[in-house]
Amino acid sequence: MTDDLHALQRRLAAFAAARRWEPYHTPKNLAAALSVEASELLEIFQWLTPEQAAGVMEDPDSAHRVRDEVADVLAYLLQFCEVLGVDVLEALSAKIDRNELRFPLPGAGD
Amino acid sequence: MTDDLHALQRRLAAFAAARRWEPYHTPKNLAAALSVEASELLEIFQWLTPEQAAGVMEDPDSAHRVRDEVADVLAYLLQFCEVLGVDVLEALSAKIDRNELRFPLPGAGD
Amino acid sequence: MTDDLHALQRRLAAFAAARRWEPYHTPKNLAAALSVEASELLEIFQWLTPEQAAGVMEDPDSAHRVRDEVADVLAYLLQFCEVLGVDVLEALSAKIDRNELRFPLPGAGD
Amino acid sequence: MTDDLHALQRRLAAFAAARRWEPYHTPKNLAAALSVEASELLEIFQWLTPEQAAGVMEDPDSAHRVRDEVADVLAYLLQFCEVLGVDVLEALSAKIDRNELRFPLPGAGD
Numbered sequence: 001m002t003d004d005l006h007a008l009q010r011r012l013a014a015f016a017a018a019r020r021w022e023p024y025h026t027p028k029n030l031a032a033a034l035s036v037e038a039s040e041l042l043e044i045f046q047w048l049t050p051e052q053a054a055g056v057m058e059d060p061d062s063a064h065r066v067r068d069e070v071a072d073v074l075a076y077l078l079q080f081c082e083v084l085g086v087d088v089l090e091a092l093s094a095k096i097d098r099n100e101l102r103f104p105l106p107g108a109g110d
Numbered sequence: 111m112t113d114d115l116h117a118l119q120r121r122l123a124a125f126a127a128a129r130r131w132e133p134y135h136t137p138k139n140l141a142a143a144l145s146v147e148a149s150e151l152l153e154i155f156q157w158l159t160p161e162q163a164a165g166v167m168e169d170p171d172s173a174h175r176v177r178d179e180v181a182d183v184l185a186y187l188l189q190f191c192e193v194l195g196v197d198v199l200e201a202l203s204a205k206i207d208r209n210e211l212r213f214p215l216p217g218a219g220d
Numbered sequence: 221m222t223d224d225l226h227a228l229q230r231r232l233a234a235f236a237a238a239r240r241w242e243p244y245h246t247p248k249n250l251a252a253a254l255s256v257e258a259s260e261l262l263e264i265f266q267w268l269t270p271e272q273a274a275g276v277m278e279d280p281d282s283a284h285r286v287r288d289e290v291a292d293v294l295a296y297l298l299q300f301c302e303v304l305g306v307d308v309l310e311a312l313s314a315k316i317d318r319n320e321l322r323f324p325l326p327g328a329g330d
Numbered sequence: 331m332t333d334d335l336h337a338l339q340r341r342l343a344a345f346a347a348a349r350r351w352e353p354y355h356t357p358k359n360l361a362a363a364l365s366v367e368a369s370e371l372l373e374i375f376q377w378l379t380p381e382q383a384a385g386v387m388e389d390p391d392s393a394h395r396v397r398d399e400v401a402d403v404l405a406y407l408l409q410f411c412e413v414l415g416v417d418v419l420e421a422l423s424a425k426i427d428r429n430e431l432r433f434p435l436p437g438a439g440d
Contacts, residue, residue, distance in 0.1 A: 004199070005114070005115050005199065008199065008203060008206070011206050012206065015210070019213060019215070026163060026164065027155060027163045028155040028160060031148075031151050031154070032152055032155075032372055032376040033376050033377075034183070035145065035148040035151070035259075036370075036373045037148075038141075038144050038145040038147075038148035038149075038183075038369075039145050039148075039365060039366045039369035039370075040366075041141050041145070042365070043366045044141070045138040045141050046359055046362040046363050046366060047359055047363075048138060050136050050138060053136060053138040054136065054137060057195060057196070066194065066196065067196055067201040067204070067205075068205060070187065070190070070196055070198055070202075071201040073144070073148075073183075073187055074187060074202045075202055075205065075206075077180065077184060080151075084167050084176065085167060086167070086176060088180055089114070089115065089118065091178075091180050091181040091184070092118050092180075092181040092184045094181070095178060095181035095182065096121050096122065096125065103129060139266055139267055142362060143266050143267075145259060145262070145369075146259045146262055148259075149255060149256045149258075149260075149365075150256075150259075152255070152256055153256045156253050157244045157249055157253075224334065225334070228419065228423060231426050235426065235430070238435055246383060247375060247383045247386060248375040248383040251368075251372045251375050252375075254371065254372070255365070255368040257368075258365040258367075258369075259365050259368075261365070261410075262365045264361070265358040268358060273356060273357045273358040274356065277414050277415060277416070287421040287424070288425060290407065290410070290416055290421050291418075291421040291422040291424070291425035292425065293364070293368075294418055294421070294422045297403055297404060300371075301400060304386065304396065306397055306400055308404055309334070309338065311397040311398075311401040312338050312400075312401040314397070315402065315405065316338070316342065316345065319345065323349060
């Protein structure tokens with residue numbers, strides 16, 4: 001069974017602590033690292049047509065690269081949230097609630 | 111109780127489908143949007159000293175902004191993974207396993 | 221007549237000095253700001269089809285936004301180069317020279 | 331003598347045309363590539379303290395890496411401007427004019 005999100009967050013924190021990486025893991029550095037990793041994910045797609053981009057998981061090498069970058073993005077997002085005490089699932093849940101008010105469905109509430 | 115990650119992923123998919131946003135949600139567009147949102151998170155920190163950055167959650171406005179951008183990053187990451195069929199928790203779990211081999215602890219395995 | 225690149229670089233340096241912004245203009249902060257501005261340029265295009273993207277200068281509002289973001293990217297690039305003493309034109313000229321060796325034309329040099 | 335900006339822009343256009351890269355050089359792809367290169371520049375600095383970041387040009391390897399990424403950022407910025415017909419020097423000059431009104435000097439105009 002896969003770890004859930006909070007279990008992964010605890011594994012990442014233990015991993016960084018054991019390697020004494022905590023002094024580098026400031027909120028600003030982690031936000032920079034998160035944005036760098038998101039760009040590495042985008043880099044995979046930058047010259048692809050929409051059709052090529054849709055087929056990216058069919059090639060084992062590019063599929064591995066996508067999974068690897070996706071993991072890095074989530075890793076830095078969770079570490080960022082850890083050092084600032086943000087509950088990322090709660091933040092997203094609240095954001096979806098706000099978006100449901102901001103982008104009402106046609107006919108909703110009539 | 112907060113939704114878990116997969117429940118949030120399903121809410122996001124339903125939200126986009128109900129608004130007929132799916133044609134825009136190509137892997138390439140979602141990767142671009144993810145990287146744009148990660149930069150918006152970084153923007154909060156770009157001129158701050160490390161000390162100011164560490165106190166960012168003490169100010170209600172900047173705390174709200176951080177939670178909002180964190181939610182956007184996770185939202186686009188989940189939607190990207192949804193359209194490409196990537197299990198993001200499994201991808202991160204596998205990445206941590208690889209990193210444990212790549213960055214062994216001093217003394218580990220001796 | 222438009223200022224040349226080095227004249228603009230001097231104007232930017234004088235502008236920041238007059239406002240006492242120099243302490244904020246560290247290489248790391250300027251690199252972060254440059255990447256944030258490049259993302260704001262990308263944001264204009266993130267949901268556009270290739271056809272819509274090609275017509276972006278026909279709409280006065282989006283044309284203004286493109287010019288504004290392009291200016292911001294160049295401004296932070298020049299300020300970054302200023303604080304580190306990098307000659308950006310020389311750097312690009314040397315890079316094109318290297319790329320001509322790295323991506324030779326078919327038939328070139330035969 | 332170094333090429334000026336417009337000469338470099340023409341060299342880049344000829345380089346891409348000779349290699350038949352023009353179909354890939356859409357505004358959207360170039361904006362994505364620009365943002366990816368800006369992130370690669372940021373990556374050099376992401377774990378550095380402000381002091382380490384200030385000394386980055388003293389190490390030949392990191393100095394070369396900085397010059398290389400700066401060149402890539404300018405290259406994609408110029409190619410982006412080329413395909414959309416934007417004069418980047420004029421855009422920056424106009425932006426500095428606007429910023430002089432937006433951030434007036436204390437005492438200026440009194």
